[in-house]
Amino acid sequence: DTGVSQDPRHKITKRGQNVTFRCDPISEHNRLYWYRQTLGQGPEFLTYFQNEAQLEKSRLLSDRFSAERPKGSFSTLEIQRTEQGDSAMYLCASSPADRGHQPQHFGDGTRLSIL
Amino acid sequence: DQQVKQNSPSLSVQEGRISILNCDYTNSMFDYFLWYKKYPAEGPTFLISISSIKDKNEDGRFTVFLNKSAKHLSLHIVPSQPGDSAVYFCAAIEDYNQGGKLIFGQGTELSVKP
Numbered sequence: 001d002t003g004v005s006q007d008p009r010h011k012i013t014k015r016g017q018n019v020t021f022r023c024d025p026i027s028e029h030n031r032l033y034w035y036r037q038t039l040g041q042g043p044e045f046l047t048y049f050q051n052e053a054q055l056e057k058s059r060l061l062s063d064r065f066s067a068e069r070p071k072g073s074f075s076t077l078e079i080q081r082t083e084q085g086d087s088a089m090y091l092c093a094s095s096p097a098d099r100g101h102q103p104q105h106f107g108d109g110t111r112l113s114i115l
Numbered sequence: 116d117q118q119v120k121q122n123s124p125s126l127s128v129q130e131g132r133i134s135i136l137n138c139d140y141t142n143s144m145f146d147y148f149l150w151y152k153k154y155p156a157e158g159p160t161f162l163i164s165i166s167s168i169k170d171k172n173e174d175g176r177f178t179v180f181l182n183k184s185a186k187h188l189s190l191h192i193v194p195s196q197p198g199d200s201a202v203y204f205c206a207a208i209e210d211y212n213q214g215g216k217l218i219f220g221q222g223t224e225l226s227v228k229p
Contacts, residue, residue, distance in 0.1 A: 004158070006158075031214075031215065033216065033217075035217075040124075040221065040222075041221055041222075042119075042121075042204050042206070042219030042220050042221050042222050043159065043204070043217070043219050044219070045216040045217065045218070048214050048215075048216055050214070055214055056214050056216065091158055091159070093158075093217075095215065097215075101147050101164065101166065101208075101211050101215075103149055103161040103164060104161070104215070104217060105161065106151075106158035106159045106160070107158050108156070108157050108158045109158050
């Protein structure tokens, strides 16, 4: 069990550029979640996958955001035409779905800074 | 609307004493509650959880109490240690079988002084 891995840890980019983040969940965890955390707030839910199916998206996830989990393993989160307000910590979490209530395990996040 | 609220942004406690962190919620459909601890530059780490059918769950130095009628839960840490200094988040789940997304409070920063 190597934990949830996120890459990169930090991303600095200019406004208007596209960025992509990667998340590798704990192996055999079929649920994968993306959250966003801004300063002084708790993480906010963005979207969730069960295996390769994206089953829920928050209204926070504008058209500029897209997430994929093509083979039910790793996931990517892409932000197109970044804006200043996208600056945040993007957290990925995973959990098994078939063993009752199981806590989500989080990665260390990708910190995005928009110049 | 903030469905999960942690009204104390910070708490300072002496080493060896009890730390009590509080959390209030508004959605009576929440059926599972969790506490996470977060150190700077790291992701949240799961600490302890409680189902809505229980009123107490204990794990070592950590105990979570749930008062459903008051829509309130609290985390007790006894005895507090300097290594417990971190931001603590309360989180709730409305329906685990429908995805289990976590709804977090704003966090309480705990400082345990030697």
